[in-house]
Amino acid sequence: MNPPSLFTAARNVFMRDLTIALRRSTDVLTPLMFFLIVVTLFPLGVGPEANLLRTMAPGVIWVAALLATMLSLGRLFSNDYADGTLEQLALAPHPLPLLVLAKVCAHWVLTGLPLVAMSPLLALQLNLEPRQMATLVTTLLLGTPVLSLLGSIGAALTLGLRGGGVLVSLLVLPLYTPILIFGAGAVSARAFGLDAEAHLSLLAAFLILGAVFAPWAAAAALRISLD
Amino acid sequence: MLSYAAPKNFYPFAGKLIPWIGFAAVVTLAFGLYLGLFVAPADYQQGQSYRIMFIHVPSAWMSMFVYVVMAAAGAASLVWKTKLAEVLASACAPIGASFTLITLVTGSLWGKPMWGTWWAWDARLTSELILLFLYIGVMALQASIDDPRRAARAAAVLALVGVVNIPVIHFSVEWWNTLHQPASVSKLGMPSIHPSMLAPLLLMAVGFKLYFVAMVLVRMRYQILERERHTQWVAQVVESEK
Amino acid sequence: MGGYGLYVWSAYGFATLILVLNVIVPLRRRTVVMRVLRRLSQAKESE
Numbered sequence: 001m002n003p004p005s006l007f008t009a010a011r012n013v014f015m016r017d018l019t020i021a022l023r024r025s026t027d028v029l030t031p032l033m034f035f036l037i038v039v040t041l042f043p044l045g046v047g048p049e050a051n052l053l054r055t056m057a058p059g060v061i062w063v064a065a066l067l068a069t070m071l072s073l074g075r076l077f078s079n080d081y082a083d084g085t086l087e088q089l090a091l092a093p094h095p096l097p098l099l100v101l102a103k104v105c106a107h108w109v110l111t112g113l114p115l116v117a118m119s120p121l122l123a124l125q126l127n128l129e130p131r132q133m134a135t136l137v138t139t140l141l142l143g144t145p146v147l148s149l150l151g152s153i154g155a156a157l158t159l160g161l162r163g164g165g166v167l168v169s170l171l172v173l174p175l176y177t178p179i180l181i182f183g184a185g186a187v188s189a190r191a192f193g194l195d196a197e198a199h200l201s202l203l204a205a206f207l208i209l210g211a212v213f214a215p216w217a218a219a220a221a222l223r224i225s226l227d
Numbered sequence: 228m229l230s231y232a233a234p235k236n237f238y239p240f241a242g243k244l245i246p247w248i249g250f251a252a253v254v255t256l257a258f259g260l261y262l263g264l265f266v267a268p269a270d271y272q273q274g275q276s277y278r279i280m281f282i283h284v285p286s287a288w289m290s291m292f293v294y295v296v297m298a299a300a301g302a303a304s305l306v307w308k309t310k311l312a313e314v315l316a317s318a319c320a321p322i323g324a325s326f327t328l329i330t331l332v333t334g335s336l337w338g339k340p341m342w343g344t345w346w347a348w349d350a351r352l353t354s355e356l357i358l359l360f361l362y363i364g365v366m367a368l369q370a371s372i373d374d375p376r377r378a379a380r381a382a383a384v385l386a387l388v389g390v391v392n393i394p395v396i397h398f399s400v401e402w403w404n405t406l407h408q409p410a411s412v413s414k415l416g417m418p419s420i421h422p423s424m425l426a427p428l429l430l431m432a433v434g435f436k437l438y439f440v441a442m443v444l445v446r447m448r449y450q451i452l453e454r455e456r457h458t459q460w461v462a463q464v465v466e467s468e469k
Numbered sequence: 470m471g472g473y474g475l476y477v478w479s480a481y482g483f484a485t486l487i488l489v490l491n492v493i494v495p496l497r498r499r500t501v502v503m504r505v506l507r508r509l510s511q512a513k514e515s516e
Contacts, residue, residue, distance in 0.1 A: 153388055157381050161371050170367050171385060174360040175392050178399040185403065206395075217388050220305070224380045264481075276473035279480045286484065321494075325487050333480040340476050442491055449499040456506055462513075465506045 009094045010102040017106035020079070027075055032114050035068040039122045050127045057126035058136065058187035059180075064122075065115050065140060066176050069147040070169050072111040076103060076155040077222070078164075086159075090226055097215035100222065104145075104152045104215065112144030132190045139183040139196075142203040149207075149214035150175050156221035179206060232311050234451045235460045241444040248444070252437035259430030267423045276340045280424075283333040285432040286326045287351070289439060290358055291393070293323030297365070298390035301383025310454065311447075313379035316386065317369055318446035322439055324362035330355050350404035354397045361389045375454055 004012065021028055042060045043053055080086040089099050119140050123133055154172035158164040186199035263281035270277040297319035304312035334352050335345050346352070365382050372378035455461045 150388075153384070157368060157385060158371075163371060167367055167371055170360070171364040174357050174364060174396075175388065177357055178392075178395050181399045181403045213391070217384060221381065221384045224377060224384065227377060260481075274473060276476055278477050282480060282484045322491060325491050329484045329487050332483050336476045336480040336483075340473050438488065442495065445492075445495045445499070449495065449502045452506060453502050456509060461506065462510050465503065465510050468503065 003093045006094055006098060009092065010098055013089070013099050013102040014106045017103055018109065021075075021106070021110045027072075028110050028114065031068040031072040031111050032118060034071055035064050035115055035118065036122065038064040038067060039125065043126070054127045054129065054191070055188075057123065057128045058132070058184040058191075060126065061119060061122055061136065062139075062143075062180050062184040062187075065119075065144060066147060066173065066180060068115060069111055069144065069151060070172060072107070073151040073155040073168050073172070074165050076107050076152055077159055078155075081159050081225075086222065087226055090223060096219040096222065100152060100156075100218045101211070101215040104148050104218075107152070108145050108148040112140075112148055115144055116140045128187075129191060131193075132187050135190045135196050135200075136187045138200060139186045139203060142200065142207055143179045143183040146179050146203070146206050146210045147176060149210040149218075150179075152218040153214055153221055156218045156225060159222070159225040179203070182206075232309060234310055234314075234455055235458075237311055238448060238451055238460075238464065241448055245441055245444050245448075248437055249441040252434050252441055255430055255437060256434035259427045259434050262423075262430065263427030267427055268421070270424075273341065276337060279333050279337040281427050281431050283330060283337055284428060285435050286329040286333070287355065288432060289435045290323060290327040290330050290355065292436075293319050293326060293439060294358065294362070294386070294393065295390060297323060298383075298386040301379075301386040304379060305383050305387075310451075313376065313383070314447045314450045314454070315443065316383055317375075317379055318443045318450060320362055320365045320369065320382070321446075322442055324359060324366060326435070326439075327355060327359040327362055331359065348404065350397075350401045353404065354393075354400045357396055357400070358393065361393070365389070375450075 003009070039060055042056065046052060046056065077086060080089070090096055092099065116137060119136055120133055123136055128136065151168075151172050154168040154175075157171060158168045161167060182199045182202050186196035186203070189196045189199065259281065263278060267278070269275050297316050300312045300316035300319065303309060304316055331352065334349075334355070338347055338349075338352075339345050365385055368385055369378045369382045372381060452461055452464070
């Protein structure tokens with residue numbers, strides 16, 4: 001029997017992750033609810049003053065997105081690690097970085113994309129101006145995949161470690177700073193009627209670089225953890 | 228030359244080097260401190276407070292230099308799987324974190340008289356803080372893996388990812404800072420450098436480098452002993468150093 | 470130190486403290502490692 005082609009293998013990994021996650025839908029909903037709750041807590045903490053909330057909104061939504069993504073990183077490899085699937089993947093004739101990329105894509109569809117879809121609602125909650133709305137959605141659309149990509153490195157490194165959940169935040173959050181700066185910066189720039197094109201191009205550049213390099217690093221980390 | 232890379236040969240060799248390098252570090256630092264604190268004139272703008280620069284700036288240089296050394300050693304350990312490179316990489320992290328901490332605290336102590344505030348979101352201080360987080364991440368990862376080989380290799384991957392990210396982080400923080408720069412805050416600039424200020428600055432930088440080499444060797448030596456504890460030569464070393 | 474003495478000396482003091490700690494900690498760790506290894510070799514001998 002010939003091994004399936006590269007593309008089929010990646011697609012199978014992707015579809016498998018989606019199917020499993022959809023059967024256990026609480027896994028998908030938890031980060032999303034977390035995102036909603038964190039953003040809701042901010043007005044309660046700083047007061048309901050509309051202008052203050054509007055200036056803080058880009059940062060608050062972006063930080064909440066970072067945290068929600070981070071919370072979901074444990075799911076990326078841990079179940080496959082526990083049941084041995086991951087070792088099978090590592091032994092497969094296909095390049096591991098590509099399979100990791102497929103898994104990261106599935107992770108993004110299950111966490112990043114719902115966050116993007118929910119963000120307009122939160123933007124309304126925080127009185128974001130209409131012209132900022134599209135920018136917010138675009139930045140999240142470009143930025144959340146990078147969060148999943150960088151996060152996969154952290155998830156792979158902490159695989160099977162005690163306290164892995166807290167540890168992954170320590171490893172990954174500092175690496176997220178550029179995304180946060182340009183993501184939230186773009187939305188803030190729109191508040192002053194400024195053009196956010198430079199931010200968006202940079203986020204797109206991060207996405208391309210991340211898609212090319214992060215799977216390699218994550219695959220190397222997985223091989224170390226599986227040793 | 229290559230034979231020094233074997234832990235067995237490296238251990239006594241480093242043991243002989245440490246006192247000399249340590250001595251050189253103490254002399255250089257003492258001379259640098261003397262020039263910096265007593266000989267260099269007060270800056271006409273910042274008065275005496277600029278003397279904090281003589282530790283702040285060299286330790287900021289060190290904080291980045293050590294990270295690069297750590298990442299390079301990590302890369303070497305992943306490519307050639309040499310034990311010595313693994314040990315070097317893991318010995319770098321706490322020393323680099325210490326220099327980063329010194330940079331932050333002295334920067335804050337310099338900022339108070341100059342800016343009137345302990346902490347300003349100055350681009351360089353902010354990237355330095357993120358660098359500290361990166362160091363802490365590497366150290367936490369090392370600490371939570373029991374197997375030293377796996378710990379070293381995982382930390383190496385993280386250090387490499389970090390070293391690629393540091394320029395990006397630095398650039399984005401720089402860019403973020405120019406947008407939000409509060410008007411009243413002027414940068415912690417190096418005063419227009421006079422030769423009498425440059426000499427202590429460079430001496431301190433060299434002294435910190437020597438100190439780093441000596442301390443890295445000390446750390447490497449005991450880590451090597453721990454890792455090779457079941458070998459014959461370690462048993463002999465333990466026997467002879469009673 | 471022209472009114473800045475407190476800042477300058479605490480900066481130098483803090484740096485010294487950290488640098489000295491960085492000498493003491495590995496040296497103590499080394500004695501601990503040596504003690505453990507010595508016990509290990511003694512255990513082997515008595516076997």
